[in-house]
Amino acid sequence: MHAVSFRNIAKDFPIGDDRVRVLHDCSADIALGQMTMLVGPSGCGKTTLISILSGILTASEGEVTVLGQSLTRMRDHHKVLLRRERIGFIFQQYNLLPALTAAENAAMPLMAAGMKLPEAAERARAILDGIGMQGQGDKLPRQLSGGQQQRVAIARALVHNPGLIVCDEPTAALDAATGKAVMAILRDIANDPGRAVLVVTHDNRIYNFADRILEMSDGRLIGDFAPDAFQH
Amino acid sequence: MRDVALKMLLGDRAKYIGLIFGVTFATLLMAQQVSIFTGIMSRTANAITSVREAEIWVMDPRVRYVDEVEPMRPVELSNVRSVAGVEWAVPHYKGLATVRLPDGMTQQVQLIGVDDVSLVGLCTDMIAGQRDVVRDPQSAVIDRNGFLFVWPQGDFATAKPLELNDNRLTVRGVCNTQPTFLTFPILYVTYDAAMEMTPPQRNKLPFILVKGRAGQSPEALAKRITQQTGLQALTTSQFQWRSINYYLERTGIPINFGITIALGAIIGAAITAQTFYIFVVENLKQFAAMKAVGVTNGQLLQIVLTQAGLVGVIGYGLGIGFTALFFFVTKDAPALQGFRLYGEIMAGTAIAIAVIILASILFSLGKVFRLDPAVVFRG
Structure with a gap:
């Protein structure tokens, strides 16, 4: 089973009375146990595509299957549940709640699923310990460095044991060394045969962490490469 | 999610205090002004109600209130x-x-x-x-x-x-x-x-x-x-209300107090609504992230209602407390003697405050509900 399968995906956005097509006929499969990178220049449609693949946006045309479930006719509420239970997210700007501690932030998907805060935070703390954040669970985001905050975001993406991890520019706000450390964690996660990691990036310093690179341009998937074969 | 709601609210101390101030101010102004208004209106009939032995007052049919004398x-x-x-x-x-x-x-x-x-x-x-x-x-x-x-x-x-x-x-x-x-x-x-x-x-x-x-x-x-x-014969209660209604209809007192009370409600609502709105808008990215990771609109509603409920209870409590303190401190002042904070006024103010808070969060909730979680991917 593929983690994600999408066929002939198109997406239109209304602009005034017109509709503008930003994705054209995109098709690919994302394998489990791999890190797949989606690369391309700004504005090429990467963010729109991962929004569709993670059930946040709905495709105007085409079929999407995530972890065996078709998103094409899935109701919005069920997409929310799918995201909550089977998809983990890592954002460029971390998007941590400033009033919650690292462990509480990481516990968010569990709390959304109904788990009480103390129990959820305890489980999140174990994940944080596993990614080099021992003893940092009670700190607030403002007390953490950028790299540490991104690790909290990684813990948040892992805490509910999802099959698909979607990362949006996970190293964009980090320096090179910290970015590589974060990517090393994600690389370990991708080695799990039950998980797929999909990374959107245009940071060419991290391409070597990928198993596979999908290149986009002007709303189209224009290439499918092994990292060492990708010319940038 | 209640814990998250409270931590979000308490974590932003300036806005938390601002919200409580707005609700406290609105409560204080409404409860105090309504109490004073009620006290003044009661005074128009105190000459009647203080004669406890009598059940009926008999007077010339032309008499409209207790301070009007038409000899018989x-x-x-x-x-x-x-x-x-x-x-x-x-x-x-x-x-x-x-x-x-x-x-x-x-x-x-x-x-x-x-x-x-x-x-x-x-x-x-x-x-x-x-x-x-x-x-x-x-x-x-x-x-x-x-x-x-x-x-x-x-x-x-x-x-x-x-x-x-x-x-x-x-x-x-x-x-x-x-x-x-x-x-x-x-x-x-x-x-x-x-x-x-x-x-x-x-x-x-x-x-x-x-x-x-x-x-x-x-x-x-x-x-x-x-x-x-x-002759005109009225029970104590009938004559009391006839006198009060005369002052209500023939003087500018109710309009004056009504304006003050309305201003208190409007200003309190404006402060509360604006602060709540800013609080929500500044947390939109966080709300979007929460939606992205699977927090439902229902859970976001629970978060906002919990925050509003806490602010409402504390603000209302403080406002009523300050009002009670005001009447306690001034209880011996002749100008305010006999003025009380009645349970009915507390209940009415509670309803008004609840309406103000609900109206305030309605503005904000629309923005949260319509929020596209995809914004979290936009840098």
């Missing part, structure tokens, strides 16, 4: 006494008079002439002297606030000489009574003494106080008195 013929007292079901009926004088003090200064007073035999109409809570002193036609009882107004140094126990229309009168008793709308001192004498001391005129009987026999409905008896005598 003396024979009307006998006519009322002859109505079936009347246990007793006594005359009650109420009018304005001017007294001269020993130093030559004059002072306008509310002169109350109570029944010579039963003393019905005389205040009961004496703080100096005895009620019986008014049986002496040259003695009077005065209300505490009036005494302090005329003789600010106090000394309730010492008799105070006065002159009323060239009649010597000595204040020998002081009592507590509910202040009336007119702020003049209240001077109690017997009805006969009042007749002697006030300028002569053909008719001087303003009110007849009536008590019905046991088991007799005051409303039915009042109707019977009206039918048989042609």
